[in-house]
Amino acid sequence: MSLIIERIPAFTDNYFWLFHQPGERAALVVDPGDAAPVEAALARHNLDLAGMLVTHHHADHIGGIGALLRGRDIPVYGPASIAQVTQPVAEGDSLNLAGTRFNVMAVPGHTLNHIAFFAPVEPLIFCGDTLFAGGCGRLFEGTPQQMWQSLSRIAALPAETRVYCAHEYTESNLRFACAVEPDNTALQNRAKAVHQLRLSGEATVPSTLAEELATNPFLRAGNDAVRQAAMEHAGQSLADTAEVFRVIRQWKDQF
Template identity: 45%
Template structure:
């Protein structure tokens, strides 16, 4: 049976994700921004919490962990490179680590940029990709620690995954990201349609996360920095794609 994946709004604009395997009854969590909404969702569904996967060390992705650990005693998984600044880990992983979760293989993908030790978790069987603050809906994370070159390389890894992959990112930033994206590619019809759909969703309080990777490839300017159409749109034809990405990230920071 496929995993059931639940989006849990946390804090003011964060998301955590619960993954549940009906056959085993086991449940995993990706990131722990705050405990209360995660506990409420677990209680509502009668689920125990068996595993927690952490994408990076920022407080708004880990602050709820200690309370959850005291109540449920889950096994905690995180990046080996960030073990010194993550909460205590039961399993430290890196790219290439062979890891199984809820009966599925998990691909650990190192995606430095937002932070140096950021990782994403890809579950090919469920076609699910948990990216937190690396690849985001219509955006990418701000470069707090890594370089533009690192983030561009990281996004390239994610862009190469199957286009039907569902991207579970860490924040409800999509509407503002869409407004920025239109300053880069105002004549992109797929982007125009997506921005209209986002406005309708947010008007009724609906989440815009997750999103399909195919949609990100068609509309997300940070993934599209290598596309000739985008380069033409910003008057930078023939420029190296990494430099295009750097320019777009610089513009977003000032947006």
């Protein structure tokens, strides 16, 4: 049976993800940066919080943990370097949560301790701020090579994998993507569809990995058109795919 996953909007553009098995009240939340919207979602859906998953240490992903732990004796799964984590997990670990197996993936780049939770049977991935719909996270701590390797690992997952990222950045990400690949028809069509969704106040995530592979320049650094755009922007030849990624990421930072 597929998980039921509730989207919890928070702050200006964050999403927390609340998931549970159909017919079960025990639920887990991913990256709870604020307790209030999580408590409201639990009450609205008549669910009990059974645990928390954390992808990295930024405040908008962990800020609600303390308040959510009050009166609850529940595990917090995440990188060992985060003080609130009670069940440290790392690359290669597997968890059985809400009747579903999750594999822990190390995906450094945005931060050095960033992890993702991949459920191969669903399939889906809670990827925090590593991969976004149409984009990827900024490099606050890691190197372009690290981030490219992390994104390449995600790109190798099944194409039907649903991508649950942590921010509603899709429309601005796709504006940049169109600057990189103006002749990409799939990208142009996605950008139009996303614009209409945002005009209606609708969310644009989750996406699928297939969509990202077809339209996200940060997964397409090996594509000839993306490489050519990066070389024109940099004014130099770029033989290495990680270098293409580095140029595209820096270009986005200035876009």
